[in-house]
Amino acid sequence: MRRVLFGSLALLFLTGVAVWGQVQVPTVQPLPLPGGDVISPYGLFNQFVPGVGSIYDGLNADPHGITNFRGVTAMGYTLGLATDNSGKTYQVITDVRVYQGDYVGAQPTFPAGGSTSAKAHGTFVEI
Amino acid sequence: MQVPDDAVKVTEDTLTISLKNISVVDQFQFPGGAGNNLGTAGFPATVSFDITYTKMGSPRQVRPASSDPLSPLNWAGKMWMATNSGSFSLSYNDGTFSAQGNFDSSGNFGEMGTEKNGSFLREHDEIDQADSEAPPLVTNENIATAPKLSEAKKLEENIPKLKGRIPVKDLIHEP
Numbered sequence: 001m002r003r004v005l006f007g008s009l010a011l012l013f014l015t016g017v018a019v020w021g022q023v024q025v026p027t028v029q030p031l032p033l034p035g036g037d038v039i040s041p042y043g044l045f046n047q048f049v050p051g052v053g054s055i056y057d058g059l060n061a062d063p064h065g066i067t068n069f070r071g072v073t074a075m076g077y078t079l080g081l082a083t084d085n086s087g088k089t090y091q092v093i094t095d096v097r098v099y100q101g102d103y104v105g106a107q108p109t110f111p112a113g114g115s116t117s118a119k120a121h122g123t124f125v126e127i
Numbered sequence: 128m129q130v131p132d133d134a135v136k137v138t139e140d141t142l143t144i145s146l147k148n149i150s151v152v153d154q155f156q157f158p159g160g161a162g163n164n165l166g167t168a169g170f171p172a173t174v175s176f177d178i179t180y181t182k183m184g185s186p187r188q189v190r191p192a193s194s195d196p197l198s199p200l201n202w203a204g205k206m207w208m209a210t211n212s213g214s215f216s217l218s219y220n221d222g223t224f225s226a227q228g229n230f231d232s233s234g235n236f237g238e239m240g241t242e243k244n245g246s247f248l249r250e251h252d253e254i255d256q257a258d259s260e261a262p263p264l265v266t267n268e269n270i271a272t273a274p275k276l277s278e279a280k281k282l283e284e285n286i287p288k289l290k291g292r293i294p295v296k297d298l299i300h301e302p
Contacts, residue, residue, distance in 0.1 A: 026129045033244070035197035048199040051236035060189050061199035063238060068245035072135075073204070074142045074180040076211040076237025080230025092230050096178055096213075098144050100135050104246050123132045125144060127151070127174070 028105040028120035030066040047126075050075070064099060065126050071101010097126040142239055143179045153219070171220040178213030180239045191248060204242030211237050 032046035037057065039045050048061040063075045075097040082090045100123040106115035128149070136143045152169035186207045192200040210232045218225035 024129045024131065030129075031245075035195075035199060035201075050199075050238065056236070057199045060192065062202040062242075062244060064202065064242060064244055068247060070243035070247040071241065072137055072142065072239070073206075073242050074209060074211070074237075074239035076180060076209060076232050077235040078211060078213070078230040078237075079233045079235065080228050082215075082226045082228025084224060084226040090226070090228070092228050094213075094230055096144075096176075096211075098135060098142060098178075098180075100132065100137070102247075121132075122129050123135050124129050125134075125146065126128075127149070127176070 026105070026120065026122055028103075028107050028118045028122075029115075030103055030105045030122070030124065031068055033062065033065055033067045035062075051077070063097060065097060066099060066103060066124060068104035069099060069101060070103070071099060074098045094127075099124045140182045141179055143177070145177045147175045148173045149175070170224075172217055173220065174215060174217045176213055176215035178211055180209045180211040180237065182207040182209055182239060184208055186240060189242070196245075201248065202242055202244035203248055204240055206238045206240035206242070209237045209239040 033048070034046070035048070036044050036046040037049060047065050048057045048063070049055070050057060050059065050061040050063045052059050063073055075095070078092070078094045078096075080092040080094070082092050084090065102119060102121050104117050104119050107118040108114070109116040130144075130146060130149075134144055134146055136145075151172050151174050153172050154169040184207065186205045189202065189204045189206055191203055192198075195201060212229070212231035214227070214229045216225070216227040
């Protein structure tokens with residue numbers, strides 16, 4: 001399973017839970033991109049895969065994972081190697097995306113937490 | 128996940144992100160933790176990494192090629208192709224596994240720049256601050272026919288300006 005982990009490091013990171021360290025819980029919740037790749041049997045994954053070739057969504061596919069966003073974006077696919085605590089080596093594939101800027105997200109307004117739109121600034125990473 | 132602004136350093140040609148001890152869950156499956164995989168058990172872990180993205184070549188202007196909110200082409204921006212490289216370390220919270228490594232773009236696709244989407248994207252708003260350095264769109268046809276700026280101003284000055292309320296009868300010419 002660890003091979004799977006490192007064979008898809010970026011995908012593992014996508015499941016990250018914001019709890020410790022430098023991670024913050026946004027007061028204005030960013031909204032996922034309404035579109036994305038439809039992956040069977042999962043369904044709609046709110047993210048495109050920019051790039052050129054049959055496995056990508058095209059050069060100008062939106063690299064962002066958040067909608068209502070204006071700011072800086074950086075992303076890239078990588079290859080690498082990792083070594084674990086027993087000396088075993090693994091191939092690493094990553095897709096890490098960084099966003100910094102202004103966004104319009106959801107803030108709790110109504111008694112049960114019902115949302116309204118709010119503007120905020122933030123830095124986000126998808127790993 | 129949201130991180131502090133100072134975790135990211137942006138210069139003219141680079142973007143660097145540095146994060147320490149970020150909590151993640153290893154789901155062993157993609158996509159994990161949602162949809163059909165909701166409830167799939169995972170291993171709590173922490174990750175630290177540093178990545179630097181570096182611009183390459185000239186930027187390209189991206190204008191929305193679709194108004195469909197679900198389309199990948201419904202955004203605008205100014206993007207450069209980019210390389211990136213980084214290092215990371217990871218360990219399970221129970222201490223049973225840890226690893227560290229390095230990676231780089233190795234010729235794979237990457238890009239960086241400025242963009243806007245969703246409610247920041249408006250019709251007729253394709254050319255914005257992100258696009259402000261782009262040359263004006265000129266076609267062969269309007270090169271020949273379009274008046275120069277000074278001529279256009281003169282034309283504008285000669286056009287009668289209708290201000291305030293105008294009696295309708297003044298615009299009707301009786302035979």
